[in-house]
Amino acid sequence: MTYLTATTIDEQHLVAQIRQATTKANRNNVTRTQAYLAFYLEHQEVHWALLAHMVSRNGGWSMTDLKGEWLPLIMDAQAIEPFFWFLERCNWLIFHDAYPQLLLYAEMKRTGTDLTKLLAPLGVSIFMQSYWQEFLASKDSGRISHALIVNEQQYIEQRVVQKPFTLNRIFASFAFVAQAALSMNQVLIPYKAHPTDRRLSLIGLNVHHFPAVNSRVQIGKSLYQQIFGDRFRFEKIVSYCSRIPHTGSRADYWPHLFTPHYTPPFTEVEYQFRLDGHELLQGTPKIYSPRLQDAWTDYGHDPADGVDWFRDEKWHKVVKEPASLPSIDSDSYVRSLQWIEYGVKLVSVIT
Template identity: 70%
Template sequence: MTITTMPSLDRQELVAQIRQQTAEANRNNVTRTRAYLDFYRQHQEVHWALLAHLVSRNGGWNMTDLKGEWIPAIMDEAEIEPFFWMLERSNWLIFYDAYPQLLLYAEMKRRGEDLTSLLAPLGVSVFMQPYWQDFLTSGDSSRLTRALIVNEQQYIEQRVVHKPFTMKRIFSTYAFFTQSLFSLNQILFPYKAHPTDKRLSIAGVNVHHFSDLTQRITIGKALYQLLFADRERLEKMSAFCTRIPHTGSRADYWPHLFTPHRRSGQADDGYKLRLDGENLIAGQPKLYSPFLQAAWADVGHDPADGTDWFRFRDEKWHQEVEKPAQLPAIDAASYMRALHWMEYGVKLVTTFT
């Protein structure tokens, strides 16, 4: 691409337009998740957009879990609200930082010009500029993806993860320990393994030590490897994303176990086990997993501060970009075991409280 000097007014208008489009799409988890996929379908060379779409789907499922079948049975509203804040704020901040980069790339691609000088006015870390410049000439999707993973996890590190509120009200709580103990912290990529399958298969990874920055980056790179390593499976995962709109309900991928509709007339005589292997016990109702917009109202956000996380120019983060990562993958059987453990835990807690 050619390097050009844009008129000052044109630069300001483009930055303002990108900020407006970002604000409109950043309304809630559903709108963000859809925006990532819409972008990827037009620019499939930007692998990060599909990864972000799938991780954002998981973020939505985690948000609705907080109002679903199990979590309200073991946590009260005062405990649930901080978990939602962490998930929503992180989801919002990553989109706030990353989506303008995607929109600017789309404009560079349309014009055939290098406009990476506009990353700074958009509030993007100086860390990202050389990676976008390299991508314009090399088309190295993997390197750009790893750079975005490092950048976005750094972006939420001080703004969310290591805030005193988060450390005290979330990571040190019994509820967070419980979710980790039962291995319910998982990121799942659904797909139809064979055209005749009635149920979707699952691939993913367990998420442990979320408060650790390097571990989150490793998880992101491992998920990227999992998503793009197998071309045939990638196409099946992408087909799921296109075919099944994201609602926030886990019924999106496993409607044989989950429903977005709350049943009426629930008995008050304690929780009854529902799961039998990979199915429901005969006669038992499905697990409640609401639509996101039924579970949570849209919330306003304070603007992100303008501090650049890379202000100390620590070169180890450039070295981190160059390193791929892998973690043990989980499948549907692993996920099913986690659901059973969680259900047993809910049964135990509700029986003795």
């Protein structure tokens, strides 16, 4: 991939610093998730950083599910590693592309200088240059967020989603179809709706048609609206993100059901039900959901490949389009957990 070079020694030094900082923060899902939040808290006009933090939390939960209580019981052991690669590669690539943009913006904000010409040496699509230039003047948080949503989904399109390995080993697999059937493909946003609530509430959405880039853009825009569209809920979401460090375990949001601590399984051959609505059945242990550090070691990535994706002006129109996919709440999430249990139970009976 060929890009323009920075024109001065100072600019070359800045590009090198940004690349170094990005590599350091891109070590694993926990470090990149925290980096998004730290950036957002310092630059709250960049809404996308908070959206990315929350989506990255969900990516971590999906990664640890692969080594948790349920998925190893319904997935072929040979499928677990490819699924982790898919989740981790998408998470890594988006951070690799987006975080340099955030750091460059921070430098432009600090110096009051338009440095958007350095997006190209940082490997960022030409699609983003005009949006960052506009944002410097307008501070239109929604517009730059939508542009970043489009850009990052396009960035992983050729580099992961449309790779033959992904199409044949991930999307065409029984495990991917089963997860969709059991409503396991969800993005969740936790928040404490009222100060007296004992448990966190959830809002989010079911993820359908992930291989289609337009669907992923719609998902991103809808999540953005869920986070920022209601001021009361938004403040509660920020409070959750700031109070509860991301570990990768689903105990981060519902410790009454999930635990990061492994307990030996029941002695029975068949899986025994655990859930009774929002509660655990009396006498049953919590559902194992490990921390990322206990589930996976850091993954060594190949360099990002591919060429600039931007070829069609229609994507500028897509940035302007609103999106509002149907949301899910705590009750619908509990129903999906019960469906997962039924599926796990069925597999344990027939195998």
